[in-house]
Amino acid sequence: MALTLRQLTSLVALAEERNFGRAAARVHISQPALSMQMKELEAELGAVLIERLPRDIRLTRTGREIEARARKILAEVAELEGAARRQGFAKRLNIGVIPTVAPYLLPQALPELRAQHLSLDLRVREAQTEQLMHDLDQGHLDAVVIAEPAPDASLTIHPLFQDQFLLAGNASTLAALPDPEHLRPKTLDPEQLLLLDEGHCLADQALEVCGLDRRRLRVDLGASSLSTLTGLVAQGFGLTFLPEIAVAHESTAQPAMRLRRFAEPSPARRIVLVRRASTSDGDWFDDLAAILTAAGQSLLQAAQQSYAEPPVAAVAGKAYAAGQ
Numbered sequence: 001m002a003l004t005l006r007q008l009t010s011l012v013a014l015a016e017e018r019n020f021g022r023a024a025a026r027v028h029i030s031q032p033a034l035s036m037q038m039k040e041l042e043a044e045l046g047a048v049l050i051e052r053l054p055r056d057i058r059l060t061r062t063g064r065e066i067e068a069r070a071r072k073i074l075a076e077v078a079e080l081e082g083a084a085r086r087q088g089f090a091k092r093l094n095i096g097v098i099p100t101v102a103p104y105l106l107p108q109a110l111p112e113l114r115a116q117h118l119s120l121d122l123r124v125r126e127a128q129t130e131q132l133m134h135d136l137d138q139g140h141l142d143a144v145v146i147a148e149p150a151p152d153a154s155l156t157i158h159p160l161f162q163d164q165f166l167l168a169g170n171a172s173t174l175a176a177l178p179d180p181e182h183l184r185p186k187t188l189d190p191e192q193l194l195l196l197d198e199g200h201c202l203a204d205q206a207l208e209v210c211g212l213d214r215r216r217l218r219v220d221l222g223a224s225s226l227s228t229l230t231g232l233v234a235q236g237f238g239l240t241f242l243p244e245i246a247v248a249h250e251s252t253a254q255p256a257m258r259l260r261r262f263a264e265p266s267p268a269r270r271i272v273l274v275r276r277a278s279t280s281d282g283d284w285f286d287d288l289a290a291i292l293t294a295a296g297q298s299l300l301q302a303a304q305q306s307y308a309e310p311p312v313a314a315v316a317g318k319a320y321a322a323g324q
Contacts, residue, residue, distance in 0.1 A: 002044075003041065003044055003045075005073075005074065005077060006027075006037065007037050007038075007040065007041045008070035008073060008074060009027055009070075009074060010023065010027050010029070010034055010037050010038065011038065011041065011049065011063075011066065011067055011070055012067060012070055012071060012074065013026045013027050014034070014038065014050070014057065015059055015063075015064075015067045018056060018057050018058070019057065020034055020035060020057065038050055045062075045066065047060075047062045047063075047066075048060055048062070048063075049062060049063035049066055050063055051063075071138070074138065074139070075137065075138055075139045076139075077139070078138065078139020078140065079139050079276070079278060079279065092120070092121040092122070092123065093120060093121070093122050093123070093142055093143075093284065093288070094123045094125070094140065094141045094142050095122070095123070095124055095125070095141060095142060095143050095144065095145065095288070096124070096125040096126070096127060096131075096132035096135060096136065096141045096143075096144040096145070097124060097125070097126055097132075097144070097145040097146075098126075098127070098128065098129055098132065098144075098145065098146050098147065098200075098201060099126055099127070099128065099200065099224070099225065100196070100200065100201070100202045100226055100243060100246070101145055101146075101243075101245065101271060102124075102126040102145075103225075103226075103227075103246075103249070104243075104245045104246050104249055104299055105145065105245060105271075105292065105295055105296060105299065106124065108295035108296075108298055108299055109291050109292050109294075109295035110122070112291050112294070112295065113288070113291050116287070116291070117287075125141065128200060128201070129146050129147070129149075129201045132144040132146060133146075133149070133274075136274065136275070136276060137276070139276075142275065142279070142284075143273055143274060143275045143285065143288065144273075144274050144275075145160070145271065145272070145273055145274075145292065146201070146271075146272065146274060147201045147202075147205065147269040147270065147271060147272070148269070148270040148271070148272045149272075149274070153277065154276065154277050154278070155274050155275070155276065155277055156274070156275050156276070156277045156279070156285075157272050157273075157274050158272060158273040158274075158285070158286075158289040159270055159271075159272050160270075160271045160272055160273055160289060160292050160293045160296050161245075161270075161271055161293060161296035161297055161300060162268050162269075162270050162271075163243045163244050163245050163268060163269050163270070163271050163296075163300070164243075164244045164261075164266050164267070164268040165205075165206070165209075165241045165242065165243060165244070165262070165266065165267045165268060165269070166241070166242045166243075166244060166247065166259045166260065166261055166262075167183070167188075167239055167240075167241065167242070167259065167260045167261075167262065168229075168230055168233050168234075168239065168240050168241070168242040168250075168257055168258070168259055169192075169233045169236075169238070169239045169240075169257070169258060169260075170233060170234055170235065170236045170256055170257065170258055171256075171258050172236060173192065173233070173236060173238065173239060174239075174258050174260055177260065180260065180261060180262075180263060181263055182263060183260060183261075183262050183263050184262060184263055185206075185209040185210040185262060185267055186209075186210055188210055188239065190210070192238045192239045193206075193210070193238060193239055193240070194229050194232060194233060194237065194238040194239065194240045195207065195229075195240065195241075196224065196225075196226070196229065197224055201269075202226075202241065202243065202269070205241075205267070205269055206241045206267075209267040226240075226242065226243075226246055226250060227250065227253065230242065230250045230253065230254045230257055231253075231254055233257060234254040234255075234256040234257040235256070241267075242259065243269070244299075244300055244303045244304075245271075245296060245299040245300060245303065247259065247302075247303035248299065248302045248303055271296060273285070273288065273289045273292060
């Protein structure tokens with residue numbers, strides 16, 4: 001009996017779940033069927049791959065080597081399937097977007113993408129960076145939109161736009177802050193700072209530019225969305241960082257929210273489109289990057305028009321809002 005992709009997929013699931021029941025549910029088969037697959041795989045290879053313990057399972061040394069090779073094979077198969085999907089945007093495209101970008105960029109970009117590629121079957125996943133990069137590596141996603149990662153030879157990175165961070169609060173919380181010439185992230189009181197849950201890259205970036213550890217925060221809410229945070233700060237519960245692409249949407253949703261710009265050089269993140277370097281290059285990647293860049297620039301222009309910075313002398317020691 002020849003090896004099958006189903007067996008290799010099940011082996012990878014078992015290695016990650018370390019439980020036959022959970023692994024079986026993940027690959028949508030019964031637990032006895034998964035156990036039989038693994039026995040057949042071991043018989044075919046003539047080696048024991050799994051240590052079956054009373055309350056755990058582990059891969060043997062040979063099992064770990066087979067798992068590593070299985071991952072490469074499955075990634076190549078996914079890449080082969082993806083190459084067929086992506087030809088000229090003719091069929092299906094799977095992309096992932098981080099949560100602090102998706103609600104703002106996608107409504108702007110998707111209508112244009114649909115208009116240019118009517119036959120496209122677009123699948124979008126919103127998730128945190130770590131999960132998106134895992135899915136990209138495994139071939140489940142063709143490209144992801146994230147904040148710029150560290151350089152990696154296995155990735156092709158296309159810059160989309162620079163997204164500055166603004167400080168959001170209400171009129172009273174912002175009134176007590178330094179004037180715009182001296183407002184810097186590291187001058188903020190950590191007891192007033194509200195951030196997204198751990199794992200969100202925006203929260204990590206905010207902590208980094210402030211030189212803070214999450215344990216120093218007075219209230220660690222673990223909020224899962226910017227909308228939650230902006231609602232809280234609008235009611236006077238503290239301060240938070242707001243990406244510029246989110247300004248128009250969140251300012252409309254929270255009219256009591258006020259915004260301040262940081263002194264230069266202001267903190268920012270660079271939003272990029274990423275694919276695997278092994279992916280065959282083609283028009284699909286450049287076309288997608290162009291559409292996303294245009295959408296991002298449109299959001300930034302709208303934010304800048306609605307949030308015009310008054311002269312420093314006029315706002316020193318005072319809070320000001322978008323449009324004021």
